[in-house]
Amino acid sequence: EAQVTQNPRYLITVTGKKLTVTCSQNMNHEYMSWYRQDPGLGLRQIYYSMNVEVTDKGDVPEGYKVSRKEKRNFPLILESPSPNQTSLYFCASMLSTNYRDRDYEQYFGPGTRLTVT
Amino acid sequence: LAKTTQPISMDSYEGQEVNITCSHNNIATNDYITWYQQFPSQGPRFIIQGYKTKVTNEVASLFIPADRKSSTLSLPRVSLSDTAVYYCLVGRMNRDDKIIFGKGTRLHILP
Numbered sequence: 001e002a003q004v005t006q007n008p009r010y011l012i013t014v015t016g017k018k019l020t021v022t023c024s025q026n027m028n029h030e031y032m033s034w035y036r037q038d039p040g041l042g043l044r045q046i047y048y049s050m051n052v053e054v055t056d057k058g059d060v061p062e063g064y065k066v067s068r069k070e071k072r073n074f075p076l077i078l079e080s081p082s083p084n085q086t087s088l089y090f091c092a093s094m095l096s097t098n099y100r101d102r103d104y105e106q107y108f109g110p111g112t113r114l115t116v117t
Numbered sequence: 118l119a120k121t122t123q124p125i126s127m128d129s130y131e132g133q134e135v136n137i138t139c140s141h142n143n144i145a146t147n148d149y150i151t152w153y154q155q156f157p158s159q160g161p162r163f164i165i166q167g168y169k170t171k172v173t174n175e176v177a178s179l180f181i182p183a184d185r186k187s188s189t190l191s192l193p194r195v196s197l198s199d200t201a202v203y204y205c206l207v208g209r210m211n212r213d214d215k216i217i218f219g220k221g222t223r224l225h226i227l228p
Contacts, residue, residue, distance in 0.1 A: 004160075033216065043161065043204070043218035059217065090160045105151075106216075108160025 002027045004109035012115045021076045021112050023091030031094040032074035036087040081116040121205045126223040135192045139205030142186050150188045153204045200226045
């Protein structure tokens with residue numbers, strides 16, 4: 001089954017304790033992205049990756065890191081989490097930014113609900 | 118990506134046709150228009166995408182006038198399960214483009 005998986009689904013942590021949220025897709029997609037969703041603010045893009053070893057900042061990259069060493073994986077790293085990073089996080093993937101049809105058909109993971117106390 | 122404007126919320130009744138309009142006055146020549154649906158605590162799901170005129174699939178129709186400065190997502194005969202947030206995105210990805218979802222339209226279907 002084609003899918004995007006995220007782990008963990010729920011995480012409660014304390015300020016300053018480094019954490020990683022994993023994201024994996026099995027569709028051989030080139031493009032991957034991380035979003036956070038907060039009440040009243042909608043979905044905001046954190047980082048995206050056009051392909052392996054290529055990453056770029058989205059709208060709200062501060063406090064986050066990403067890496068893209070393999071095509072299928074795109075982990076989100078919070079080196080020193082703070083309470084304002086409490087949010088619902090979504091990973092997404094898309095076939096290719098050069099694909100003529102369905103340029104914007106992103107496939108989303110189930111989400112990771114993070115609480116930082 | 119071009120800035121979009123959608124109604125914040127809409128109510129409708131089961132069995133009705135629902136039309137959600139998105140304004141995108143600054144749409145560029147190569148931009149596509151894409152709509153997503155999101156249920157609470159789930160990731161958005163692609164609904165439909167179009168460039169001009171009309172596109173129809175098994176879920177919805179997308180109407181795009183000639184000037185392409187707006188688009189209308191049409192959901193035929195809605196049911197309670199269509200209650201969700203609907204996002205309109207406009208743009209064409211390139212290396213320097215971020216994706217901006219905006220706040221979407223919260224559609225509430227009443228029995």
